[in-house]
Amino acid sequence: MRPGKRLHPIQIIGVGLKGPEGLCPEVLDRIQQADLLVGGRKILQGFRGFPGQRFSLDGHLKGLDSKIHHAVKLGKRVVVLTSGDPNFFGIARFLFKSFRPEEMEIHPHVSSMQLAFARVRIPWDDAAFASAHGRDLLSVIHTVRSRTKVAVLTDPKNHPSRIARALLKAGLPDTTVYVCSRLGGPDEKVWQGNLSSLTGKRFPDLNVMIILNDRAGEEGFGIPDHVLAHDKGMITRSEVRAVTLGKLRIGPGHILWDVGAGSGSVSIEAARLARGVTVYAVEKSAKRISMLKRNILRFGSGNIRVVRGEAPSVLKGLADPDRVFIGGSGGHLEEILRNAVRRLCPGGRIVVNAVTLETLHQTVAFLKKRGLSLDVVSVQIGRGHDLKGKVMMQAENPVFIISADGS
Known part of the structure; x- marks a missing residue:
């Protein structure tokens, strides 16, 4: 009380x-x-x-x-x-x-942030902030990738050298960085260099990093399929992904279940769409989990939670969702849908991608039986291929996208 x-x-x-x-x-x-x-x-x-x-x-x-x-x-x-x-x-x-x-x-x-920007003589009203104190570095990586000016609070474990290595490993450019330590004290110091020259250096525990990334935001919506690690073409293609994300209508603060996340293409794009989104990427395959984590490190953010296991059993420990995307069910479609409908927050939405008529029929029948409002679209992409210097269109298999609003 x-x-x-x-x-x-x-x-x-x-x-x-x-x-x-x-x-x-x-x-x-x-x-x-x-x-x-x-x-x-x-x-x-x-x-x-x-x-x-x-x-x-x-x-x-x-x-x-x-x-x-x-x-x-x-x-x-x-x-x-x-x-x-x-x-x-x-x-x-x-x-x-x-x-x-x-x-x-x-x-x-x-604050240490105010002092840090004052010492390096850079305005800070347009800066983004991240904390590595007691946390994983995915949120820091995402922030640096998307913003041109980022200040990071460090801690003894996630020290500047470790953060620099993580940023470079994630494919970020070797950009300018400042490390401001012991700010406000008689022994305060300001170090300037690039991420690569920072690795291996040691600083006092009390410090702030300022990272300037002129190439931030270059990777916007629509990640090309070929740059995502995936298992023998098992990926929601970028064109289908765009329609799927439109149907999901991700909003600020939403919780999304991505069931059968595979390579994480939907999870990663969804996590970027609105502020405060939390994505649970559910996948049972160890091989695809490995690819999923690689893709998150390369493109994702700290708001994606990887959940290894088979749905629907692993869904029990997850927060109730505002949005549910089912891209794969492992033969448990009805059980997963039953959990999704039961746990869906008010105003929630379910989207299912089906590549077979059987999955389409099973999904529509289940959701209709529960009186949910349905929307079904068929997406068929024709992709251009070279034919002796000319362009020939080759059709890909259709994908049925079923959307349903919760009660």
Whole structure:
């Protein structure tokens, strides 16, 4: 339960590398008046003269909300110290889950991002931001691939050298990068070079990367089939993929199940269509899973979750979908459709691609029986081939695309 009205709001205070010396008198007074002072071990070391109780986070937030709740109920003043701006990839997001905004007061310090761009003398109002702190690097790769100016918060595991290697491995250009370390401290440093010259270098743990990629956004919608790793032509062709994605109508924040994801061509394109999309790419073949992961690394983003296993059993642990695409069923089409209809969020949509009349009939019959509104289109592509210097059109097999709106 969230606490009711309290006498003393929780004070969330941003601190720089200079510690107390970098804070204004008003903020220092709030710290001195606190009964409970919360913060990381290094930040708390700068406040050795604090007379009240301390609570060290020690790299995790477990138990913090309950500790604060208990202190507040006893009428104590609570101050939470954090680095930089608490609202920027900071602790404020965590605390908003347990406390109402009016129960907190936030006092930001200059963020590391602000300092980094100031030191390299580059405007930052058009920059994108990513955090590698405790996360995989796919979201960083996607952001750098799609944006020309990206700032990245690193951590000891995902350090600048490792991030540079991951970006180059993903096929990004050997572009300009800055590493700004120990910002705001007496020993701050700014390094400039290319990604390739960064690999192998070591920096202090506290640093920010700024990556400039003039070639960002070159890979837009419609990835050519030949550049995607796939199993003997087992891929949703780009023309069919375009119609399929149009029928899915992916929107911001949607959750998509891509069942029978194969090489991931639909998953990858869908993940790029709107902000905040999460894609679950479900595939049972180990060989295709390997290709799927390679394609995600090359073209994808951090919002694709690879799920290895056979549907419908592996669908149990997934979040309820707003959109479901079935490109392959492994002989379990009705069971998969039954799960999709049952789990589909309000306003949801199901799209099935069928290459045989039997699959078309089975899908239409199942969805009609459940009273869903149907749309069926047949897509047949004719592809031009060279014939002694002339162009001859050769037809490919038709694909039936069945769309249904949930109840």
